[in-house]
Amino acid sequence: MKVARFHAPGDIRLEDAPEPTAQPGEVKIRVRACSTCGTDVKISKSGHFRIVPPRVMGHEIAGEVVEVGEGVTGWAPGDRVQVIAAIPCGKCPDCVAGHMTVCPNQVSMGYDFDGGFAEFMIVPAVVLAVDGLNRIPEGVSYAEASVAEPFACALNAQELVRVGDGDVVVVVGSGPIGCLHVRLARARGAARVFLVELSRTRLDLAAAIVTPDAAICSSETDPVEAVLALTDGRGADVIITAAASGAAQEDALRMVAPGGRISFFGGLPKDKPVISLDSNVVHYKELMIMGANGSSPDHNKRALALIADGSVPVDDLITHRLPLDQVLEGIGVVSRGEGIKVTIEP
Numbered sequence: 001m002k003v004a005r006f007h008a009p010g011d012i013r014l015e016d017a018p019e020p021t022a023q024p025g026e027v028k029i030r031v032r033a034c035s036t037c038g039t040d041v042k043i044s045k046s047g048h049f050r051i052v053p054p055r056v057m058g059h060e061i062a063g064e065v066v067e068v069g070e071g072v073t074g075w076a077p078g079d080r081v082q083v084i085a086a087i088p089c090g091k092c093p094d095c096v097a098g099h100m101t102v103c104p105n106q107v108s109m110g111y112d113f114d115g116g117f118a119e120f121m122i123v124p125a126v127v128l129a130v131d132g133l134n135r136i137p138e139g140v141s142y143a144e145a146s147v148a149e150p151f152a153c154a155l156n157a158q159e160l161v162r163v164g165d166g167d168v169v170v171v172v173g174s175g176p177i178g179c180l181h182v183r184l185a186r187a188r189g190a191a192r193v194f195l196v197e198l199s200r201t202r203l204d205l206a207a208a209i210v211t212p213d214a215a216i217c218s219s220e221t222d223p224v225e226a227v228l229a230l231t232d233g234r235g236a237d238v239i240i241t242a243a244a245s246g247a248a249q250e251d252a253l254r255m256v257a258p259g260g261r262i263s264f265f266g267g268l269p270k271d272k273p274v275i276s277l278d279s280n281v282v283h284y285k286e287l288m289i290m291g292a293n294g295s296s297p298d299h300n301k302r303a304l305a306l307i308a309d310g311s312v313p314v315d316d317l318i319t320h321r322l323p324l325d326q327v328l329e330g331i332g333v334v335s336r337g338e339g340i341k342v343t344i345e346p
């Protein structure tokens with residue numbers, strides 16, 4: 001079978017590999033859709049400390065069960081499934097307390113296990129152990145289901161900062177995650193959602209699809225002034241920074257309303273993780289600053305349900321569908337910001 005394997009930064013190879021078979025406790029799937037994201041670009045350029053090459057990449061996975069290993073119950077060939085990306089251990093104090101996204105023993109598809117840029121893939125026993133293989137609801141396509149994983153991460157963040165009825169929400173970054181945040185905020189009852197993005201081209205592309213209440217190009221307009229002007233000087237209730245930008249995080253503190261909540265959704269580059277923050281603003285305005293790290297198996301299930309019931313459509317966010325042998329081209333499209341979601345269909 002054909003797979004796309006990471007060998008070294010800048011060296012991803014499309015190659016032949018023996019078709020895997022399901023060992024006891026495992027499920028084998030035929031991959032039908034595996035979406036690409038910024039993380040794939042990062043891995044392709046700089047690798048990742050947890051990836052020991054060669055490794056099949058791809059972590060936004062949907063497919064069809066073709067073989068069920070000994071001892072596995074509840075699954076049969078033909079079942080349509082979505083696979084979690086981040087795999088918590090399910091046993092540590094954090095997992096037991098229900099905080100699976102911060103499990104210190106977390107492993108991941110495409111990092112510690114071969115991922116979805118392949119014709120066939122093994123769903124490891126550790127995924128099944130935490131109920132991380134999800135049935136795709138009727139009416140949801142494989143491509144849409146592959147977007148459930150990044151969507152689940154957005155869901156985790158918005159639950160943590162309690163986006164809800166009447167909120168004015170600012171989303172910084174108009175990539176696929178930013179677009180999902182805009183739609184999810186609306187579905188959760190936000191009154192108005194503003195989208196901020198540095199690149200005019202990327203902003204226009206995203207704004208045409210998710211139609212935010214205001215689209216602010218931060219290379220042309222000061223986003224802080226723009227948000228204050230749109231809110232009569234009060235600021236927004238929730239700011240979500242879906243961009244790897246310290247400046248965006250610093251701006252968030254300047255555009256947030258009293259009592260507001262900030263989600264540092266996007267992590268910062270490893271060599272630039274420090275920002276400057278006026279702690280008195282946090283103190284006097286009673287602000288909440290929250291992180292967000294991936295998603296739990298349950299977030300994935302609920303993301304699929306929100307796609308299925310039409311609350312958060314994702315089909316029109318998929319701007320590119322490419323066969324497996326064009327996976328490098330797909331990662332290039334993501335890296336150049338020419339599309340929203342690029343889905344590989346092996």
Ligand SMILES: [Zn+2]
Pocket residue numbers: 036037038039040059060150
């Ligand atoms: Zn991803």
Ligand SMILES: [Zn+2]
Pocket residue numbers: 088089090091092093094095096103104105106
């Ligand atoms: Zn754990």
